[in-house]
Amino acid sequence: MAVFGFAILAAAGFLDAQMSAARRLEARADLLRAAEVALESVRGGVLPLESAAVDLGDEFRPLSAIRVATSVEVRPCELEGLYEVEAVARAVVRSQGMEVSITTRMWRP
Amino acid sequence: MTARHVSVRRHQGGTTLVELLVVLALLSLMVLVAADLIVHSIKLLGAVGRAARNPLVVQVNERLRRDVQGAAWLLGGEEIWSEQPLVLRGQEGGRLRLALVNDELVRTSEAAGGGAAAEQVLLRGVTAWWWRSPSPGVVDISYTHLAAPPPESNASREPGFELERRTETLRLAIRGGGGWRW
Numbered sequence: 001m002a003v004f005g006f007a008i009l010a011a012a013g014f015l016d017a018q019m020s021a022a023r024r025l026e027a028r029a030d031l032l033r034a035a036e037v038a039l040e041s042v043r044g045g046v047l048p049l050e051s052a053a054v055d056l057g058d059e060f061r062p063l064s065a066i067r068v069a070t071s072v073e074v075r076p077c078e079l080e081g082l083y084e085v086e087a088v089a090r091a092v093v094r095s096q097g098m099e100v101s102i103t104t105r106m107w108r109p
Numbered sequence: 110m111t112a113r114h115v116s117v118r119r120h121q122g123g124t125t126l127v128e129l130l131v132v133l134a135l136l137s138l139m140v141l142v143a144a145d146l147i148v149h150s151i152k153l154l155g156a157v158g159r160a161a162r163n164p165l166v167v168q169v170n171e172r173l174r175r176d177v178q179g180a181a182w183l184l185g186g187e188e189i190w191s192e193q194p195l196v197l198r199g200q201e202g203g204r205l206r207l208a209l210v211n212d213e214l215v216r217t218s219e220a221a222g223g224g225a226a227a228e229q230v231l232l233r234g235v236t237a238w239w240w241r242s243p244s245p246g247v248v249d250i251s252y253t254h255l256a257a258p259p260p261e262s263n264a265s266r267e268p269g270f271e272l273e274r275r276t277e278t279l280r281l282a283i284r285g286g287g288g289w290r291w
Contacts, residue, residue: 007139011146018150037280044247044282059249060278 030062186242209238
């Protein structure tokens with residue numbers, strides 16, 4: 001019975017690891033989408049070109065059941081009018097923090 | 110041989126055949142349960158991975174990105190969501206039309222000067238198509254398509270369970286002349 005119990009515990013642990021990996025895959029796709037929306041919003045002028053936390057609204061809520069916090073970091077480059085923009089999306093997935101960031105450069109109009 | 114010697118020999122006899130069979134049965138059951146769990150969880154991981162990055166939807170999103178970001182400007186953009194076809198003007202004067210036709214997302218491109226139109230079905234099983242322009246040079250696209258639900262929601266593990274609707278929402282800035290910053 002002890003061996004049987006140990007096997008059940010091991011199998012349950014294995015299954016939990018697989019589920020965790022699946023959730024993280026889904027969450028990563030959502031975080032990438034959120035970072036892309038933030039960057040395109042800044043690029044298109046919907047959001048100002050400045051460092052701030054970004055509220056993407058209900059239209060861009062994640063497909064999986066996670067809460068995404070998105071922010072934009074703006075840093076000036078060597079050339080005048082050119083900025084390095086980094087969009088960062090964070091979420092907690094199964095008690096672990098997860099972060100995805102995309103960095104690009106944009107001209108101030 | 111005395112009765113005492115017989116009793117001692119019986120206690121040192123080891124396992125009986127019945128005990129051995131019980132242990133073997135338990136071990137077989139354990140292996141069966143563990144193997145089923147492992148096989149199911151590997152299938153689950155693969156299915157969730159494919160669902161999270163459905164190649165067909167990834168391809169459609171990539172096509173929409175290229176079309177909108179590469180356009181020169183948008184024809185008839187409004188701030189409110191619309192089900193009408195999205196019409197974009199290309200950098201070389203051509204026209205691009207994205208519309209929902211009979212549950213299919215259809216892309217029609219016309220070359221500059223009113224040449225022959227090329228029509229292409231991007232995705233079948235599309236149940237809704239919406240777009241808007243929240244700001245000049247920015248297009249939000251939202252479409253709903255039928256997809257297999259997450260495998261863990263199929264508790265019976267039977268194939269052929271119901272499809273669910275998934276909504277993809279994109280925000281894209283036009284680069285080819287209509288955008289602000291790129």
